[in-house]
Amino acid sequence: xxxxxxxxxxxxxxxxxxxxxxxxxxxxxxxxxxxxxxxxxxxxxxxxxxxxxxxxxxxxxxxxxxxxxxxxxxxxxxxxxxxxxxxxxxxxxxxxxxxxxxxxxxxxxxxxxxxxxxxxxxxxxxxxxxxxxxxxxxxxxxxxxxxxxxxxxxxxxxxxxxxxxxxxxxxxxxxxxxxxxxxxxxxxxxxxxxxxxxxxxxxxxxxxxxxxxxxxxxxxxxxxxxxxxxxxxxxxxxxxxxxxxxxxxxxxxxxxxxxxxxxxxxxxxx
Ligand code: DGL
Numbered sequence: 001x002x003x004x005x006x007x008x009x010x011x012x013x014x015x016x017x018x019x020x021x022x023x024x025x026x027x028x029x030x031x032x033x034x035x036x037x038x039x040x041x042x043x044x045x046x047x048x049x050x051x052x053x054x055x056x057x058x059x060x061x062x063x064x065x066x067x068x069x070x071x072x073x074x075x076x077x078x079x080x081x082x083x084x085x086x087x088x089x090x091x092x093x094x095x096x097x098x099x100x101x102x103x104x105x106x107x108x109x110x111x112x113x114x115x116x117x118x119x120x121x122x123x124x125x126x127x128x129x130x131x132x133x134x135x136x137x138x139x140x141x142x143x144x145x146x147x148x149x150x151x152x153x154x155x156x157x158x159x160x161x162x163x164x165x166x167x168x169x170x171x172x173x174x175x176x177x178x179x180x181x182x183x184x185x186x187x188x189x190x191x192x193x194x195x196x197x198x199x200x201x202x203x204x205x206x207x208x209x210x211x212x213x214x215x216x217x218x219x220x221x222x223x224x225x226x227x228x229x230x231x232x233x234x235x236x237x238x239x240x241x242x243x244x245x246x247x248x249x250x251x252x253x254x255x256x257x258x259x260x261x262x263x264x265x266x267x268x269x270x
Contacts, residue, residue, distance in 0.1 A: 005229045008033035008237070009218065010069030012060045015043030015242075016249065017152070017189025018075030019256035021099065024215035025073070026238070029222070031229045033237040035067050041244035041268070044152060045078040046121025046188070053123070057083040059269040061090045063241070070227050073218055074098035077187045077210065078121050081129035095221040100124075102217040103185045103210035104133035108141065110206050111183040117176035117205070118145040120187030121152070130187055144179045148172045148188070155190040156252055161197055169194070169201045181205060193256070240264045 009029075011022055015038045022036050037060050039045070045053050057079050064072060072091055074080045079087075080098035088096050107116045118130040125147040134141050151172075154165045176184065185208045186192055192209045199207060222228045242249070245266050253261045 004070055005227055006033070006231075007068050007070035008035040008239070009071050009073060009222075010035050010037070010064035010067065011073045011075050012037040012039075012064060012079070013076040013189055014038070014045035014078060015040045016156070016253050016256055019253055019261075020189050020192045020211040021073060021075035021214055022238075023256065023258050024211040025218060026236075028212075028215040028219050029228075031231045031236060032222075033229065034239070035064060035069060036238070036240045037063060038240070038242045039269070040242040040246060040249065044121070045076060046123050046149065046152065048123065050082045050123075050127075053079060054083045054086050056270070057086055058090065061087055063267070063269055065090070069094075071095040071097065071218065071222060071225075073214060075189060075211075075214070077124045077189065081120075081124040081127040084129075095225055095227070097214055097218045097221055099189075099210040099214050100129050100133050100187070102213040103187060103208055104130055105137070105217075106210075106213040107183050107185050107208045108134060108137050110208065111141070113180070113182045114138070114141045115179060115181045115183070116141055116143050117179065117181035117184040118143060118187045119148045119151075119172065119176070119184065119191060120145065122147045122149055124187055130185060142179065144176050144181060146172050146176055148191075151188065151194065152190050155193050158252075158255065160193055165194070166197060166201065169197060173198075173202055177202060177205075183208060186210060238263060241267050243268055
């Protein structure tokens with residue numbers, strides 16, 4: 001097998017949330033080695049300007065390229081929304097997958113009424129990236145977006161089934177449900193953890209989990225490019241890099257990853 005196939009997939013996010021994508025990748029592509037970078041020292045990105053996010057993103061991509069990854073997965077919706085172009089320029093011919101492209105395509109595949117709702121951070125909603133991605137395939141689709149800035153801290157607090165989160169969700173979902181959406185894109189790394197609650201608060205609406213759709217898109221891209229790793233049943237190698245290890249990081253990280261978080265190392269960028 002070509003040695004390039006043995007290289008890891010580089011996955012990155014503004015912080016801990018991208019571990020939802022790593023979790024989906026581990027399940028979908030159990031043979032693949034993964035290097036993760038989470039910018040925990042500078043999170044959240046969802047309220048920062050485009051210029052700042054682009055600068056931080058370039059530093060992360062540099063780091064992952066030095067780690068000789070074979071593909072890049074932008075796990076952070078906010079980065080994908082405003083700096084996806086920059087990542088692709090830096091990556092050259094390497095496959096670059098991102099949560100927005102994958103989520104938009106899946107939403108179009110599952111909607112029956114062409115009324116799609118998107119929930120995301122402020123920066124992602126303001127960028128209009130989901131609507132653009134959806135409209136590039138089907139301009140007739142109605143896309144209603146809603147920023148849900150309170151969800152990130154609520155999820156990190158572990159309030160996944162808490163009355164405060166439920167009331168918050170009810171408030172955020174009101175304008176979307178009023179538009180009669182039949183599909184809702186979870187356009188932020190943290191929101192897949194709210195799926196059970198959102199299912200109850202938006203009955204009959206199909207939820208699109210961009211972590212799962214990105215893992216599927218990654219599997220397809222690796223196959224198309226002849227980059228799949230057949231490791232002969234050996235344990236895959238997972239390495240996690242963060243720019244800070246804040247209090248409770250391990251607990252929160254393991255909640256996102258759904259398993260214990262080992263091989264964790266701190267590196268500073270920039
Ligand atoms: N990872 C971000 C996203 O998916 C959420 C956290 C942040 O604001 O940095 O948009």
